[in-house]
Amino acid sequence: MTQGNSTSRRAFFWKAGAAALTAPLAAGAAGAVHASEGTASSDADLRQRLERLEDVEAIRALNTTLMRHVNRGEHEAVRALFANPDRAIATIDSRIARLSHDHAASHAAGHAVGHAVGSSGEPASDSDGISIDSDGAHASATLCCIAQIATPLSADGGTLAEMARLQGTGVIRHERQVQLKAAYRKQCDGWRFTDLALPSA
Amino acid sequence: MQTVRYPQEHMHRISYTKLTEAQITERLRATNNGPSSASPLSDALTGRTVRIVTDNGPALEYRFTSSNRLSLSENGAAAVETGYGALTLDRVVFFSHMVPGTQRGYNIVIDQDSRLVTVFDVWFSGFDDNREVQREIFHGYVDEAGQTPPESRHGITNRIEGNGFYWKQDNGIETLEFYPSVFSSNFVDLTRFGGELSYCSPTDYVKVTDNLYIYARVEAEFSGILTMYVLDLRSESQVGVRLGFDETDTLEYYVFNGKGESVGQLATFSPFDDKGETIPLGNRQIDARRGARPVYRPMRNDWTMTADEVNAAVAGNRRVFPEGGSAMSGNGMPISDFLVGREMTLRLDRGPVVQYQFDGIHQLRWRREGERRWTDERYQAWEAMPGVVMFGHLLSGAPEHDCLKIVADFDRGLASCINGTMGTPYIANESAAKTFFGVIEASGVNAPRYHRHEFSTDLVGSALTWNYSPGLTSMHLYSTPHSLSWIIFLENGAGGMEWSGPASYVKIRDDLYLVYWLEEACNGVLGTILVNKRTMHDCGIGYSCGRNGLSLSAIGAHSRNAGKFDIMKYFARSDV
Numbered sequence: 121m122t123q124g125n126s127t128s129r130r131a132f133f134w135k136a137g138a139a140a141l142t143a144p145l146a147a148g149a150a151g152a153v154h155a156s157e158g159t160a161s162s163d164a165d166l167r168q169r170l171e172r173l174e175d176v177e178a179i180r181a182l183n184t185t186l187m188r189h190v191n192r193g194e195h196e197a198v199r200a201l202f203a204n205p206d207r208a209i210a211t212i213d214s215r216i217a218r219l220s221h222d223h224a225a226s227h228a229a230g231h232a233v234g235h236a237v238g239s240s241g242e243p244a245s246d247s248d249g250i251s252i253d254s255d256g257a258h259a260s261a262t263l264c265c266i267a268q269i270a271t272p273l274s275a276d277g278g279t280l281a282e283m284a285r286l287q288g289t290g291v292i293r294h295e296r297q298v299q300l301k302a303a304y305r306k307q308c309d310g311w312r313f314t315d316l317a318l319p320s321a
Numbered sequence: 322m323q324t325v326r327y328p329q330e331h332m333h334r335i336s337y338t339k340l341t342e343a344q345i346t347e348r349l350r351a352t353n354n355g356p357s358s359a360s361p362l363s364d365a366l367t368g369r370t371v372r373i374v375t376d377n378g379p380a381l382e383y384r385f386t387s388s389n390r391l392s393l394s395e396n397g398a399a400a401v402e403t404g405y406g407a408l409t410l411d412r413v414v415f416f417s418h419m420v421p422g423t424q425r426g427y428n429i430v431i432d433q434d435s436r437l438v439t440v441f442d443v444w445f446s447g448f449d450d451n452r453e454v455q456r457e458i459f460h461g462y463v464d465e466a467g468q469t470p471p472e473s474r475h476g477i478t479n480r481i482e483g484n485g486f487y488w489k490q491d492n493g494i495e496t497l498e499f500y501p502s503v504f505s506s507n508f509v510d511l512t513r514f515g516g517e518l519s520y521c522s523p524t525d526y527v528k529v530t531d532n533l534y535i536y537a538r539v540e541a542e543f544s545g546i547l548t549m550y551v552l553d554l555r556s557e558s559q560v561g562v563r564l565g566f567d568e569t570d571t572l573e574y575y576v577f578n579g580k581g582e583s584v585g586q587l588a589t590f591s592p593f594d595d596k597g598e599t600i601p602l603g604n605r606q607i608d609a610r611r612g613a614r615p616v617y618r619p620m621r622n623d624w625t626m627t628a629d630e631v632n633a634a635v636a637g638n639r640r641v642f643p644e645g646g647s648a649m650s651g652n653g654m655p656i657s658d659f660l661v662g663r664e665m666t667l668r669l670d671r672g673p674v675v676q677y678q679f680d681g682i683h684q685l686r687w688r689r690e691g692e693r694r695w696t697d698e699r700y701q702a703w704e705a706m707p708g709v710v711m712f713g714h715l716l717s718g719a720p721e722h723d724c725l726k727i728v729a730d731f732d733r734g735l736a737s738c739i740n741g742t743m744g745t746p747y748i749a750n751e752s753a754a755k756t757f758f759g760v761i762e763a764s765g766v767n768a769p770r771y772h773r774h775e776f777s778t779d780l781v782g783s784a785l786t787w788n789y790s791p792g793l794t795s796m797h798l799y800s801t802p803h804s805l806s807w808i809i810f811l812e813n814g815a816g817g818m819e820w821s822g823p824a825s826y827v828k829i830r831d832d833l834y835l836v837y838w839l840e841e842a843c844n845g846v847l848g849t850i851l852v853n854k855r856t857m858h859d860c861g862i863g864y865s866c867g868r869n870g871l872s873l874s875a876i877g878a879h880s881r882n883a884g885k886f887d888i889m890k891y892f893a894r895s896d897v
Contacts, residue, residue, distance in 0.1 A: 193604065270604075271792075273648060273792055273793055274647070274648040274790075276647035276648050276649065276874070277647070277648035277649060277789070277790075277793050278647075278648075278649060278844065278846060278863065278865070279619075279807075279820075279840055279843060279844045279846060280649075280789070280793055280795050280807070280809060281648065281793060282622070282844070283617060283809045283817075283818045283820070284792075284793070284809050284818075286605070286615065286617060286818060287602060287603070287605055287615050287809060287811065287817045287818045288601075288602040288603030288604045288605025288615075288812075289602075289603045289605075289792075289809070289810070289811060289812050289817070290603075291603070291604070291792065292791045292792030292793075293792070294791075
């Protein structure tokens with residue numbers, strides 16, 4: 121939903137006026153906001169930073185949506201999150217049975233989980249490891265996750281493996297920390313994945 | 322005088338007629354009179370009008386005009402009359418009838434105390450094989466004027482998983498029935514099929530009360546007959562119905578009561594808090610077809626080959642103990658060098674006499690006694706107990722692509738050999754097995770003249786789990802002296818799919834048994850393991866032929882004791 125209505129949300133915020141925005145932004149970036157308050161360049165700067173914040177939020181929501189669909193086995197819904205559904209790579213469909221945020225690893229990696237604005241007052245280019253390109257239309261992220269990897273039983277498991285597959289249990293499950301390398305593109309209807317890579321096991 | 326009726330063919334081998342819908346319709350006309358019964362029918366319902374409401378299922382309004390006639394209105398439609406049969410067990414009334422002019426009917430369990438109902442909606446001609454009874458289960462209640470509908474329902478359960486019973490119906494039919502799974506069961510038909518082999522069928526288990534349960538199996542891939550009953554754990558008794566066509570295509574439609582004996586319980590492996598109210602099928606999608614459920618149908622897996630295909634496959638590829646093993650040997654025992662440098666003769670009674678030279682841990686030479694030329698072969702060996710070695714190899718050039726799987730006890734001079742061959746009268750790439758007993762002749766070994774290993778029934782009734790490698794675990798149920806079943810676990814540890822095949826058991830030493838099983842009508846594999854009940858570990862050899870060639874491969878797994886059914890007395894009575 122976030123990627124689908126980000127434009128209208130942004131419009132609402134700007135209709136409400138820049139002054140109304142200073143308060144919430146000040147909570148995270150007081151110095152930067154007050155220093156540029158009241159000038160044309162500061163409005164543009166605010167607009168740009170707000171857009172970036174909203175982009176980060178939209179991408180974060182996209183990531184969460186991906187995890188939800190993966191965990192429910194909703195493969196078609198996963199495909200719909202990709203700019204090119206055929207890039208919903210096989211690893212998502214067949215190997216990763218569950219995905220969840222690895223908050224500890226994110227924290228260790230310096231990702232400001234849950235905080236959209238960094239202490240410097242700059243848009244949080246590394247919030248959740250999300251980095252927005254300067255063109256504002258592309259982004260990348262390194263997602264620290266706990267992945268439950270489901271590896272299909274070896275074919276040389278013979279009859280037992282065949283029976284296990286037939287009853288839906290033909291996989292070996294194990295959990296490991298992974299860093300998913302994600303790339304994104306902003307489309308007219310919001311952000312989509314362009315690539316998502318799981319490092320080899 | 323022979324008292325046991327052995328069949329011409331066992332169930333895996335019977336070519337059940339592909340009955341047409343018209344043939345089934347014709348044969349079902351007799352059901353208008355209701356099911357037969359060896360015991361007097363119950364009149365518990367006579368004179369009553371019963372309206373049954375089910376969740377997401379039919380509304381059924383019955384008028385029971387006598388102890389064997391009723392009229393039924395389905396979902397408010399015009400009433401039809403037909404015959405029925407009812408029997409009671411404790412607080413339950415069970416009745417069965419077919420719907421005239423159709424291939425469908427109802428088998429219904431009413432708990433008279435709680436008013437809860439389970440309806441088995443059954444029909445023919447709903448699958449590729451018309452004769453296979455299909456079923457859909459609905460839970461509901463008896464709707465009574467002025468009474469609030471009960472909130473609870475009967476439901477599927479794991480509460481009787483692991484149980485086993487001997488049953489004798491009022492018509493004299495005796496069976497052993499084991500429940501090692503939450504959606505399958507294992508049965509030994511002592512009367513109809515002589516009790517030699519056990520078979521597996523998809524099965525429903527429904528909890529009525531803490532001591533009353535519904536069991537319903539459909540002999541899928543065989544006759545397609547439905548056997549459904551309510552069983553009372555406390556009184557070890559049952560009432561139920563049998564509906565379908567036997568191997569002569571004769572209609573069986575009768576209600577029965579029976580008396581049973583618990584034969585024990587096996588361990589179960591689902592979490593303690595899991596009551597089995599759902600069956601976790603992982604990523605398996607059950608199709609939307611009415612009555613659909615997971616059914617193991619191994620003969621539909623396109624694995625069978627012609628003799629020419631087998632010969633070509635064997636010529637093209639032979640995989641003998643490939644480096645790295647396989648998923649079936651992930652927990653294998655260490656490969657033994659016990660035989661390296663030894664020479665010996667394997668002298669089998671009324672069987673081959675084979676001379677060996679073991680040149681390395683994987684290289685041996687063999688020749689039949691009297692031959693001059695040695696044949697090189699790759700082998701693998703394991704020392705299961707001090708002085709007891711299992712090894713196996715192919716017999717290159719043998720017309721039936723033979724393999725030998727040998728257990729040699731060097732401390733006692735004894736040997737047992739399973740001679741595997743490829744091809745049966747039924748399927749060209751289905752393995753067959755012959756068992757030979759004999760001796761080994763080697764330096765320092767004094768072989769006995771008369772003493773031999775022997776077939777054993779020590780394991781019969783036992784269940785052992787086998788963990789071959791991560792994610793690959795099964796349970797063997799040594800279900801008769803001549804067969805075993807293997808059960809696959811669901812993700813939550815409950816028993817799932819199973820199949821069975823002929824087997825034999827040979828005692829090698831105390832707590833050490835040589836077991837083989839044939840995956841009959843199911844991939845054709847000959848599995849052979851040496852079970853060490855002291856270490857709860859096995860070693861063994863799988864032998865099979867598929868489109869990718871002939872395979873001889875290691876088996877090795879860790880075991881857990883899953884209990885034992887006390888069943889030998891039933892086979893002894895059946896002259897086994």
